[in-house]
Structures are given as structure tokens and as C-alpha cells.
Amino acid sequence: MKKLVILCVALFATFSLARAQSPASCCAKPGKATEVFAMLATNEEFVRGHEDPTPYQYEGPGEMIEFSTADGKSARGFEIKSNVRSDKYLFVLHEWWGLNDYIKKESFRYANELKGVNVIALDLYDGQVATSAEEAAKLMQGVTTERAEAIIKGAMLHVGNNAQIATLGWCFGGGWSLQTALLAGPKAVGTIMYYGMPEKDVARLKTLNTDVLGIFAQQDKSITPEVVAQFTKDMAAAKKKLTVKFYDAEHAFANPSNPKYNRQFAEDAHALSLAYLRKALKLKG
Template sequence: MLVPTFSFAQMKMSCCSTPGTQEFAMLSKDKDFVKSHEEPLPLNFKSDLGKDIMLPSADGKEAHIYELKAAKPTNNYLFVIHEWWGLNDYIKRESEKLYHDLGNVTVIAIDLYDKQIATTREEAANYMNTVTEARAKAIINATIKYVGANAQIATVGWCFGGGWSLQTSLLAGKQAAGCIMYYGMPEKDEAKLATLHADVLGIFAKEDKWITPQVVDEFATKMKAAGKKITVKIYEADHAFANPSNPKFNKAATEDAYATSLTFLKDRLK
């Protein structure tokens, strides 16, 4: 789809020093951004497959992950990064859906909120704003260490997790197998993008007032300048359109984006 032009307001940086995640963290101070997220509908999801695991991390704390282990030994992993609500039952349900649809792939949902789950947008804004780059990277690196040096790692994330999906693929280095980011803030440092080893599938929304089509276009240009492969899909939808708890949930766009994501992942996790 065509990428139209749209301006993006410059923001003062805070919280995380990584470009992109900085700007997204600042959106927690944007009243319009906060109000645009309707509070999620209740969901009680129970799984016989998923397990909560605590891992030691380099900062002396523990990292929380939710793992759906492949039935047979495999080096193929999908890391799932949650939205700004946290690692809630929606993310666990989506992780299990991906687990079943991908086949023999171990799916791990990474918790960047340290077991904090927001039920109101005010809580979500606070949790997102207080994530530090150092802590987030410690959690991600602990998970990379957990899966081992032979793991092929693909990543997917939405909103807050969309930006961190890309950062996770950067941290994975040569183990990165593919990156999907749903309406997340891109990395803007071209030199950093040059170190990326994974192809990127970017899924965005034309009506998104924050991760605008112009932001997406600039990202695609920088990726190509860095010699990296990116596929961009922009839907006639709004930010967070793929979240079924969102009143602006777009079923048709979500189904198409999911099918595209499955094809992308299956091609890279063989």
C-alpha cells in the first residue's frame, strides 16, 4: 500500500536512551496518546502448555518469561514482546495461537514490566514510562542466554513491544532470524540498523497519529540505506488495530496482518 506523508512532532527524550524507544516512552506523557487507548476488556485465559519461568539476569535481578516449549527439540524460537498493558492474558493467548500455527517452534513471551500488568491506561502509561533501557536489555539478554548460542530467534511485538521487537533482534546479533513490529517506534540510528542481521516486517496503520506514515517511510529509507531488507504494510486502520480488546479493533486488517506474519515467520524459522 502507498505510504502517505504525515508530520511527526519532535519530543524531548527521557527514560530509555535508545532512539525510538525514547520517543515511544515519551508518549506516556502525551494525554492524547494515553486517551486513545481504551482500557482492555477482561479476559481470563488459562493454558495447559504455557509456563512462567524466572531467569537470572546480569543486573542481579530475575527476568520473567512465559514459555510455550516446542514438542520436539528445536533451535527455532519466537520471542513475543507485549504491548504497553504488560504480559497479560491477551499476550499469552496470542503467543499460544502463534505456537500452534507455527508448528515446532518454542514461543517465549518476554516480560519487560517485571510482572506488572496494567488494567487502566494510567497504569499502562506509568509502567511504560518507567521501563529503563538497562533493565529491558538485561531481561532480553537473559532470555537470549537461556535459549543458547545455537538458537535462531525471530521476534514480534505490538505498540511498545513493536519497538522492542526491533531492539531485541538487534541484541540477538547473528542469531536474529526475523523481526515483526506492529505499529512500534522504529530505530532511527542508521549505523545501528546496519548491524541488524534479520529481515523486518513492519505492520502499521495509516490513521496512526504517532507512528505516522512519514515515520514509517523514514524508517524504510534508512533500512534500505543500511542495506537491510524491509517489507512494509500499512492498513486503513488506527494504532493498536490488532488488539481484540480495543474498540478500534480492525478484524479484516488483523487477519491479513496475521497471515502475512505467519508466512514471514515460517520462511525464516525452518
């Protein structure tokens, strides 16, 4: 009997350890997609999959702006205005590192290529920027849905009622790119999500005012092909158009600060994104 008790205790301990070490499931039924994505920050494998960004300093055009939010606070963003008066906007949603100089550089690239479009990179971390995976994990976990939505809604009020808004984001920002499009309602004209957590509520997806371009990595261990397959089914059930492009790469392959950056795939994905945005925003040329 004593041996049986010892065996049961050992088995229970082994089972508990296995559960603690197993990757967080992206396919678990969520309360909200963004909260499930934030839970990934507690998973060691996910954190180790993000190598610390290489140093970079942006010195191009653009300025930090501040706007009010409905929760009585203020929020920030990095804005590059169009050379001509325009109600066309691209909202850029940063990766889990925060609104760093790489995001500013990408924002400028799109502003330079999308003539007649204002670009605003939203700061969902309220001024905080991570330089290590451990810091990024804490910042991502610290984001509440309520505060992030307040920032996004504040940005929408800032750009005005006539704004046409396209969204684009990577990783953490990929999930929030889709959420921003959902919050934008009739103002949304296009959305691009790079390896971000999809929305799993079909009822919410039915409220989308735009189609979606999803760019994913075949070797991604967090936003897996299985997660994307379910998203494809959910979008079909919601009767919304989804275009999916897979690359045989790892998570964050399009981030130039990532040592695992794949230039060929990143440039191809950028060209695809650029063509999509020009069509969504009805740009000439």
C-alpha cells in the same frame, strides 16, 4: 508601553500553552528510539487513543518461567515449548499493557501454528500489568533501556548459543521487537514490528542480521506514515530489507482487547506474519 508588555505576556502564555498541548513528536531526533517511544506516554492524545482493555482470562497451555539477568536480578517470561526438541524460538514482546492474558493467548496461537518452535513472551514490566491507560502510561515510562536490555539478554542466554530467534511485538513491544533483533546479533533470523517505534540510528540498523516486516496503521497519530517513511529511508541507507504493510486503521487495530479492534485487518496481518515467520524459521509445511 504598558499595553505592549501585556500583549507580549499574553502571546508568550498562548505559545507556551500550545506547546504543552501539542502532540509529542515521533520525528524528533532521539537518544534512543525506545526512549522516544516511552515519551509518548506523557502525551494525553496518545494515552486517550488506548481504550481500556476488555477483561479476558487465558486458560491454555504454557507456564511462567524465570531466568537470570546480567544485572544481578531475575526476569520472567511466559513459555510454550515445542512438542519436539528445537532451537527455534519466537520471542513475543507485549504491548504497553504488559504481559497480560491476551499476550499469552497470542503466544499460544503462534505456538500452535508454528510447529517445532518454542515461544517465549518476555515480561519487560517485571510482573506488572496495567488495566487502564493511565497505569499503562506509568509502566511504559518506568521502563529503562538498561533493564529491558538486561531482560532480553537474559532470555537469550536462557535459550542457548544455538538458538535461532525470531521476534514479534505490538505497540511498545513493536519497538522492542526490533531492538531485540538488534541485540540478538547472528541469532536473529526474523523480526516483525506492529506499529512500533523504529530505530533511527542508521549505524545500528546496519548491524541487523535479518530483514524486517513492519505492519502499520494509516491513521496512527503516534507512529505516523511520516515516521514509517523515514524508517524506510533509514533501512535503505543501512542496506537492509524492509517490507511495509499499511492498513487503513488506527493504532492497536490488531489488539483484540481494544474496542477499536479490526478483525479483518488483524487476521490479514496475522496471516502475513505467519507466512513471514515460517520462511524466516525455515519451517516445513
